[in-house]
Amino acid sequence: MKPAVRVGATGFGLIAVCYGFARFAFGLFLPQIREDLALSPTLAGVISGGAFFAYCVAIVVSARMSERVGARAVAVAAALVAGLGMLGIAASPSPMCLAVFVVMAGASTGLASPPMADAVAHAVAKARRNATNTVINAGTSAGVALSGPVALVMGHEWRTVFLFFAGAAFALAVMALVWLPSGTGQERPDNRRGRRPTLDANLIRLVGASFFMGASSTAIWSFGGEITSMRLGWSTRDIGLLWIAIGAAGVFGAGAGWLVARFGLNAVHRLFLVVLAASIAIVGLSFTSPALTLAGGALFGAAYVMLTGVYLVWGTSALPHRPATGLMVGFLTIAVGQTAGASLFGFLLDRVSLEMTVLVFACLGLAAGFFWFESRSAGSSAADAGFGATSLLEASRVARTRADGA
Known part of the structure; x- marks a missing residue:
């Protein structure tokens, strides 16, 4: 073989x-x-x-x-x-x-x-x-x-x-x-590997964006079953349909590199943060229905994988000489955000209504949009990314090996 x-x-x-x-x-x-x-x-x-x-x-x-x-x-x-x-x-x-x-x-x-x-x-x-x-x-x-x-x-x-x-x-x-x-x-190509990266403005903004996105995502990853149980009275068997929708739609997130190359990193980032926030609201707010919940789950799966691809492109551009480290910064910060977000969701759910808790977490997703990537090369063909289209597509392929690694 x-x-x-x-x-x-x-x-x-x-x-x-x-x-x-x-x-x-x-x-x-x-x-x-x-x-x-x-x-x-x-x-x-x-x-x-x-x-x-x-x-x-x-x-x-x-x-x-x-x-x-x-x-x-x-x-x-x-x-x-x-x-x-x-x-x-x-x-x-x-x-x-x-x-x-x-x-x-x-x-x-x-x-x-x-x-x-x-x-x-x-x-x-x-x-x-x-x-x-x-x-x-x-x-x-x-x-x-x-x-x-x-x-x-x-x-x-x-x-x-x-x-x-x-x-x-x-x-x-x-x-x-x-x-x-x-x-x-493989052997490290130079002695810069293993050292802590220099925190330039793009890297700092990546930390902020990935933290808020990670925190927001726990509304579904950690409490999606609880939300649908409270809203729709779903049993674990019913909630299984939501997980199928999330997983099946996640494959569409593999197109992150192509979209960034076509429309720019900041535009794709903000668009899918809106999709992420909308998916949380669709699943968790009082107007939801079984069909809307499944649609919201599918939107969440696609948005989450798409955004992890965006953060890969962001990180590897911020540290072009250390792409693996750039990737790790974003994905580790997503997980840190998820650590904080899961605890915060449970804390809020014990003290305020489910409606208010869901709205807070949808807003956390939107808050990530206040952080932006600043291109180092004006007039780049990949509008905000500072990458050529070929580099972005290659980065997307690498992203797909880690996309949910956070």
Whole structure:
């Protein structure tokens, strides 16, 4: 079997399990978990925020460890951490026990992304890397979409579902052990790598934009199931339809590079922040209906992946000599925003109405639009991005390997 196929298949499965199952499925099953374990909205928000925080820590550790011990070891560790975390979720007898294992499962997402990027660079021919990365990225939306039908069939049996998910993670650990390369990452091209980046104006504004977008997104990622349960009386089985809509529509976000090249980074950024805010409002405000909720979920999935692609382009332009670091700044800040946003949503939901909480989070998404990218080259053909169209499309392909890595 060709290296591209082996690495692509392993990466697809690993990303689907870590992101779709270990990280985002908690929000899908939250209403049933809350009922069975008597979780308050505040505690549910803290737990979900803890999983996002674990991602922030894990991705930094993973990037360094991938260089030192190789992609295979770190990818296997990611799958094992996901499996153990979900096994613990299935067996949790109390809220505090649940919190520990949700955070552990969330850490697996940060562990999973860097070794897959290293594995592609190490084992796949340059001509096939973009195609392989595209396959790997598809795992995120696929994992989210696949968790929906599982919820439709086994919505009230969330412990059994997480046992099934854990089994899939352990199978991926074996797959990674057999199919991924064992060598360490490529040599760093210069001694600037590894140092902290200089925070110029564009990078600072990227931090602001990605923080607010990440915080806003937790309204759906962490509380989408809770919102639809409160608004429409949906059970976990019904909420599975929302997750299918989010995951299926996420593939449209892969067009970020093309749109930025055509219309400019700032225009695309602000347009899809409006789409993100609208999707949260459509799902969460009192006028919603089942059809509107599913439409809002689809808009959210497309907007979220599109915006992560925009932040990749922004980061790599802000640090053109250190593109990987530029990417990491944006994606880490998204996760920091999600850490804060999940806790804030639960806090507000305990104290004010759902209507007001949803409006606050829609406004957080719009607030990200106050941050802009300033092109370094006037008259660039890619209006606001400071990139040529070819560079943007290439950046989009890289974005699709990380797009939901935050």
